[in-house]
Amino acid sequence: MxxxxxxxxxxxxxxxxxxxxxxxxxxxxxxxxxxxxxxxxxxxxxxxxxxxxxxxxxxxxxxxxxxxxxxxxxxxxWGYRRVETLSVVSSIHQDMSRYRRLDSPGWLGADSVVYRQLGTPDSTAQxxxxxxxxxxxxxxxxxxxxxxxxxxxxxxxxxxxxxxxxxxxxxxxxxxxxxxxxxxxxxxxxxxxxxxxxxHGLKGHSLVFKYEPSPESLFVELEWKTGMMTQPEINPRPDGTTYVCGLSGDDPLPVDPAKVLPEPGASDTLREMTARISPELGASEILAEQACYRPAxxxxxxxxxxxxxxxxxxxxxxxxxxxxxxxxxxxxxxxxxxxxxxxxxxxxxxxxxxxxxxxxxxxxxx
Ligand SMILES: Cc1cc2nc3c(=O)[nH]c(=O)nc-3n(C[C@H](O)[C@H](O)[C@H](O)COP(=O)(O)OP(=O)(O)OC[C@H]3O[C@@H](n4cnc5c(N)ncnc54)[C@H](O)[C@@H]3O)c2cc1C
The missing domain is CATH 3.50.50.60 (FAD/NAD(P)-binding domain)
Structure with missing residues (x-):
């Protein structure tokens, strides 16, 4: 066959x-x-x-x-590993330290607190x-x-x-x-x-930073300066990089996959959001600025x-x-x-x- x-x-x-x-x-x-x-x-x-x-x-x-x-x-x-997964709340408008519920990884900024444990190595992996x-x-x-x-x-x-x-x-x-x-x-x-x-194709942007913090996957609720909530996701990888996604895009799907590109300004916005969550991560070298479409x-x-x-x-x-x-x-x-x-x-x-x-x-x- x-x-x-x-x-x-x-x-x-x-x-x-x-x-x-x-x-x-x-x-x-x-x-x-x-x-x-x-x-x-x-x-x-x-x-x-x-x-x-x-x-x-x-x-x-x-x-x-x-x-x-x-x-x-x-x-x-292929970098498979079981991880802890944490829910993080981050705001640029308020002092978040009073909402601190759980220990936060040291590389998170003062405006970000771990709110809840979403997964353990028994239930989440990367x-x-x-x-x-x-x-x-x-x-x-x-x-x-x-x-x-x-x-x-x-x-x-x-x-x-x-x-x-x-x-x-x-x-x-x-x-x-x-x-x-x-x-x-x-x-x-x-x-x-x-x-x-x-x-249908739903577009999302992502950045890959040269930065290897502790290995938890983070799902962030970020109150952004526009007054809107966004949900960036952060996945540190064992190859010394950290992946961040969470900004959608509007461009229609090009027929040629090679023509999928980040939209103007998207990488800057995502880096700025990242720096709000973790100034150290946001200041690190960017290895890839990218976009892709989920099939829905x-x-x-x-x-x-x-x-x-x-x-x-x-x-x-x-x-x-x-x-x-x-x-x-x-x-x-x-x-x-x-x-x-x-x-x-x-x-x-x-x-x-x-x-x-x-x-x-x-x-x-x-
Ligand atoms: C920002 C983002 C983050 C995500 N995070 C996660 C996650 O953490 N966990 C998770 O489980 N999923 C995640 N997903 C979803 C996951 O990435 C997708 O569901 C999955 O990659 C889809 O795989 P696929 O093989 O169906 O499609 P694709 O990866 O799109 O592959 C389709 C392939 O078809 C090829 N192709 C297109 N046209 C032609 C043609 N005419 N002839 C020959 N080849 C062609 C393309 O070049 C491409 O290589 C994420 C998606 C996005 C966008």
Whole structure:
């Protein structure tokens, strides 16, 4: 069996890894470079039970366990570690020291206090997102998978239009028994070829500082000078860097992933916010100023499974803020669906791509 995966983000490479473990011939087609998008620019924060109470809970819990298993099993180091996770309140308008509830890491400024413990090493963890995404591809490659640099321009179909038979990559047809759309927010392009609901891209900015403080992940409620509350997230990493995100953007998604750029002034604002939370961190050298888009669906749940009415076509996208967390269980379940007996470790029915109104295939391709 030959499977073509469209998109080299964490979802595409995780599916490739689990398919390769089953001896499937798998190729990942990536336009701009592995992990160039959200999968290389996200926080990499993982939580066991933060999706509890939603249909994502079983996927998240299984994934959290798989992250630990993969870190123990594979040789590569992608900075996986269990961490404490703290809720911090910060204000530029008031003396926050009177709200101090818990010990604060020494690198936080006087205007920031730890308010609550959100997670312990039993329930929260971190990884370096680009390193993890690349490690999944490398481990898949060890089992025969290939990475193809190229742009998916469309899919190919059987003469009756009922089955996907491959994809068009830079104008050339590549045949396959199954095709998986895993292009994150760019999966919306597949609505031209398949009867699928839309995936939207939600833009966020981030900075990577050269600074290694104590390892806690911080979720900050910052009362900003505009009078608005913002929620920056801070993830120190064991490679001597600290990642900060929390400023959204308005630019629409460019079709070419290479054209995703920070918006004017965004990095300065994020640095200023960071300096309010921790003057020491905010004053450190910036190694990367970046932006990326989270893939989101209309009902907030991912699209995982077969494309309705088109044999051999699958989609795995729409993971929104939890794509790094939920990638391994997504990869496992999609591999079971495509190359197993149809039973999946995690029940994928809540994520059925057919659950939302979709156009008829003939209408889409007419
Ligand atoms: C600021 C920010 C912080 C985040 N923090 C966290 C976090 O802490 N924890 C967590 O779990 N999640 C987090 N996320 C969410 C997570 O990053 C995403 O859900 C996840 O990366 C999505 O992965 P993906 O593989 O679906 O998409 P992407 O990473 O977007 O990958 C899609 C790939 O498809 C490729 N592509 C596009 N068009 C084509 C084409 N025509 N042909 C071939 N290839 C193409 C792109 O180049 C890209 O590499 C965060 C997201 C953002 C934006």
């Amino acid at each position: 030959k499977v073509l995966i469209c998109g080299g983000g964490v979802i595409g490479t995780s599916i490739a890894y689990f398919l390769s473990q089953r001896g499937v011939e798998v190729s990942v087609v990536e336009r701009t470079g592995l992990a160039n998008a959200a999968s290389g620019k996200s926080g990499g924060f993982l939580a066991l039970d933060w999706c509890d109470g939603s249909p994502l809970a079983p996927l998240a819990r299984r994934s959290f366990d798989l992250h630990a298993e993969l870190a123990a099993k594979l040789d590569s180091d 990884l370096h997102p680009a390193d993890f995404t690349k490690a999944m591809m490398a481990a898949a490659t060890d089992h025969g998978a290939t990475l193809i640099e190229g742009c998916i321009d469309g899919l190919t179909f059987s003469p009756d239009g009922q089955s996907a038979t491959g994809a068009i990559v830079d104008g050339t047809e590549l045949t396959a028994d199954a095709v998986v759309i895993a292009m994150g927010p760019w999966s919306i392009l597949a609505c031209q070829w398949l009867p699928l609901p839309a995936t 669906t209309q009902d907030g749940l991912p699209l995982l499974g077969p494309v309705p009415g088109i044999a051999g076509a699958y989609i795995a996208t729409g993971h929104n803020v939890w794509g790094m967390l939920n990638a391994p269980a997504t990869g496992e379940a999609m591999a079971e669906l495509i190359a197993g007996n149809g039973e999946t470790t995690v029940d994928l029915r809540p994520f059925d791509p057919g659950r939302m109104d979709a156009l008829a295939p003939d209408a889409v391709r007419a």
